[in-house]
Amino acid sequence: MSIDNPNGVQPDYSGLRIPYHVGIVMDGNGRWAQQRGQPRVFGHRAGTDNIRRVLEASINAGIKVLTIYAFSTENWNRPPAEVRALMQLLSRTIRDQLQELHKNGVRIRHSGSLIGISDTLKRQIAEALELTRNNDTITLNVAFNYGGRAEIIDAVQRIIADGLPPEAVTEDMFSHYLYTQELPDPDLIIRTGGEYRLSNFLIWQAAYAEYYATPTYWPDFDETELRYALVAYTERDRRFGKVKVP
Ligand code: FPP
Secondary structure, X not given: OOOOOOOOOXXXXXXXXXXXXXXXXXXXXXXXXXXXXXXXXXXXXXXXXHHHHHHHHHHHHOOOEEEEEEEEHHHHHOOHHHHHHHHHHHHHHHHHHHHHHHHOOEEEEEEOOOXXXXXXXXXXXXXXXXXXXXXXXXXXXXXXXXXXXXXXHHHHHHHHHOOOOHHHOOHHHHHHHXXXXXXXOOOEEEEOOOOOOOOOOOOOOXXXXXXXXXXXXXXXXXXXXXXXXXXXXXXXXXXXXXXXXX
């Protein structure tokens, strides 16, 4: 894949610790558009284009799983026209880019609920998952119609429905009931747009993730910005609740 890079120089990732799984809260599309005197949807379009750029950069860096927060269960409360636009963006992205993503070895996954999604979009999502299921260059896990608390409730309901006894409920088995199923927990969560909160994103899975926030609005978050996040991650001391042995 070719990076949209005017100098033709790719950032150097040598010496950096590369997280296996990165989650991104892609915030700031609305403010990015407002700054340009444009409607919010203009920002979502630019934000959607940017997913491709960051996906390519992630492949270059050697990241194996990228989870993007594209639509939260709380986003249904936005104005109907904005909700429609976000649905259309996912639909168009699948329509226009699925074949190229597949050619580039991208495995697409969906984390979230299908409740409230149109039949057409449901079919497109199913097609994208099926076509790309054996790809292994990178997994693009799209958190769409996703809410962390809803995900946990959904898991509990299915465990009860499956008739499992209390002693069968372990952290490991519970993880497999979540939308993320077999995916390893995220190592790094990036949030663009200057806020410092998780907003119901991967709340179970991010228990030990490192967190990186930047004021940069999502449409401006490029490969150089990703590298900054990876430098910060490399400098973190991950102890997972243990003390460091000198
Ligand atoms: C937050 O920006 C962004 C979202 C609501 C979700 C991110 C969505 C995209 C990148 C586009 C959709 C992509 C697909 C594939 C469906 P905001 O509107 O909250 O920005 P603000 O905080 O500046 O208002």
